[in-house]
Amino acid sequence: MDFMTPCLFLAALYAMAGLSHQGLISKNSPTDELPSTKAPTYLERLDKTVKTRLNPTESENVTEPTCYPELGCFPTSSPWFSLTRPLPGPAAPEEVNTALYLFTRNRPNGTKVMLWPKIDLEETNFNTTKPTIFITHGFASNTSNEWMHDMKDAYLENMDANVFMVDWGKGAKGINYLRAASNTRIVGAELGRFGRHIVGLGQQPDQIHAVGHSLGAHISGYFGKRMASINSTIGRITALDPAQPGFEVEGPEVKLTKNDAKTVDVLHTDARPFIPFFGFGMLQPAGDIDFYINGGALQPGCYTVEVPPNITSLADLATMTVETLSKWVSCSHGRSYEYFTWSLKNKDCFFVGRKMTLVENVAKVGTLGTLTLADPIVDSIRSCTKDNCNILGFLSSRLPARGAFAVTTNDKPPFCKSRADEMKALYNTISLGVAGAWDKIKTPFTMIETPKLTKFGLN
Numbered sequence: 001m002d003f004m005t006p007c008l009f010l011a012a013l014y015a016m017a018g019l020s021h022q023g024l025i026s027k028n029s030p031t032d033e034l035p036s037t038k039a040p041t042y043l044e045r046l047d048k049t050v051k052t053r054l055n056p057t058e059s060e061n062v063t064e065p066t067c068y069p070e071l072g073c074f075p076t077s078s079p080w081f082s083l084t085r086p087l088p089g090p091a092a093p094e095e096v097n098t099a100l101y102l103f104t105r106n107r108p109n110g111t112k113v114m115l116w117p118k119i120d121l122e123e124t125n126f127n128t129t130k131p132t133i134f135i136t137h138g139f140a141s142n143t144s145n146e147w148m149h150d151m152k153d154a155y156l157e158n159m160d161a162n163v164f165m166v167d168w169g170k171g172a173k174g175i176n177y178l179r180a181a182s183n184t185r186i187v188g189a190e191l192g193r194f195g196r197h198i199v200g201l202g203q204q205p206d207q208i209h210a211v212g213h214s215l216g217a218h219i220s221g222y223f224g225k226r227m228a229s230i231n232s233t234i235g236r237i238t239a240l241d242p243a244q245p246g247f248e249v250e251g252p253e254v255k256l257t258k259n260d261a262k263t264v265d266v267l268h269t270d271a272r273p274f275i276p277f278f279g280f281g282m283l284q285p286a287g288d289i290d291f292y293i294n295g296g297a298l299q300p301g302c303y304t305v306e307v308p309p310n311i312t313s314l315a316d317l318a319t320m321t322v323e324t325l326s327k328w329v330s331c332s333h334g335r336s337y338e339y340f341t342w343s344l345k346n347k348d349c350f351f352v353g354r355k356m357t358l359v360e361n362v363a364k365v366g367t368l369g370t371l372t373l374a375d376p377i378v379d380s381i382r383s384c385t386k387d388n389c390n391i392l393g394f395l396s397s398r399l400p401a402r403g404a405f406a407v408t409t410n411d412k413p414p415f416c417k418s419r420a421d422e423m424k425a426l427y428n429t430i431s432l433g434v435a436g437a438w439d440k441i442k443t444p445f446t447m448i449e450t451p452k453l454t455k456f457g458l459n
């Protein structure tokens, strides 16, 4: 807690205002031209210290972008490489080993989808008339993790859908974060290829919803960009604390943007400047609806007394073990998926976001808001209108308010319960309205009827 100093507050403020901080200045040009034969190789571009730390391989001493059948080419020049993004090229698709598992109500144990050499859904019970969800994990993870199963189960409980879990565990483990961050491009391309296939089978792009955590949020962004490029913009992307290092200050080709789907909603839970605070989530708004939860920086219940790893540049990431890194970032960064799944599971418990300016949101960083009646955000929920409040989770894309929203939670599950009577009454009113609206909404991506937020809830 002491660690949340005014200094942090200022740094976050600068970062959110789009100003440079800690020398992280975007140097990339927006053009994505192919490197000429004279272009320096990855090895030549690397700063000497970075080179020693990254320990690049001989095969990275090339200038031509690597191309793969059906996935396209992966240039490693600007904007993919910059001073703030000393990333090697992505590993080969076989090494990243992207796999899809389909879960449905009839087959809750999942079926592995054949992706190569031809996509084959014959053995699955994929149904193009149902909404399709893709859930993608982040760094140093795979589909064995509990949260993906929790979220998948919550989806299937609420919705008769095709739920795909995207596994890129081999590529996410990598040797270090920088390599894993680069491998996201391959996973995005694999999803783009798959998305094109299912749209060809008759799936409505509007009915596709990609949910990704951390690096998985950027994978969802690459997926969305590829679908948009074939005029099949997907319905929604939910970005759960999109990864900051190597993305935040980069161009729109490189990171998740709000143009990657019809609606992009973002949960910010670990948004501190990476250097020196080692926050792993993006600080700046990245979607149409950005929820800054408890200020967005550090989650209650996640305060740590440990000294953060000694990070002075992005290249330091190359020297850190995956274990150190994932242990450090797991709590606040991981809360993003916990809150989202919680919102799917609990119909009588909602996270109401109150529209705030970025500066107001950042002000919450300093106070680490939790649910109390004295909390100005909680207090202001009482005067919610359809234009200034939104509800985090499944419903957010169908409510009309857009912008940055402040949300407060409890410090442990149930994150949105156990508060004073007055709050309970308020939330009960809201939940009754939403429960009604929920029943009316038959398909998840069609705005059949927009529930309207009124003074004390939805009706």
Ligand SMILES: *[C@@H]1O[C@H](CO)[C@@H](O)[C@H](O)[C@H]1NC(C)=O
Pocket (backbone or CB within 6 Å): 043, 058, 061
């Ligand atoms: C990279 O390639 C250049 C020529 O293309 C060669 O001179 C240089 O030694 C190579 N560097 C490494 C580390 O392999």
Ligand SMILES: *[C@@H]1O[C@H](CO)[C@@H](O)[C@H](O)[C@H]1NC(C)=O
Pocket (backbone or CB within 6 Å): 106, 107, 108, 109
């Ligand atoms: C799913 O797996 C469980 C445990 O392995 C098994 O008991 C159950 O029969 C399976 N369900 C289906 C529908 O295959």
Ligand SMILES: *[C@@H]1O[C@H](CO)[C@@H](O)[C@H](O)[C@H]1NC(C)=O
Pocket (backbone or CB within 6 Å): 127, 128, 129, 130
């Ligand atoms: C696909 O789903 C629709 C309704 O969601 C259902 O009517 C249809 O029978 C399903 N198709 C198959 C092949 O199961």
Ligand SMILES: *[C@@H]1O[C@H](CO)[C@@H](O)[C@H](O)[C@H]1NC(C)=O
Pocket (backbone or CB within 6 Å): 140, 141, 142, 143, 144, 145, 169
């Ligand atoms: C998934 O990750 C866990 C934890 O990192 C690991 O123990 C397990 O072996 C991995 N599973 C696969 C199939 O790679």
Ligand SMILES: *[C@@H]1O[C@H](CO)[C@@H](O)[C@H](O)[C@H]1NC(C)=O
Pocket (backbone or CB within 6 Å): 229, 230, 231
């Ligand atoms: C996408 O739509 C635009 C405008 O309708 C059209 O010019 C373009 O050819 C389409 N692109 C593809 C890949 O279908």
Ligand SMILES: *[C@@H]1O[C@H](CO)[C@@H](O)[C@H](O)[C@H]1NC(C)=O
Pocket (backbone or CB within 6 Å): 310, 311, 312
């Ligand atoms: C952090 O690392 C830098 C250089 O890598 C070193 O100069 C500095 O003393 C280190 N700080 C701590 C607290 O270990």
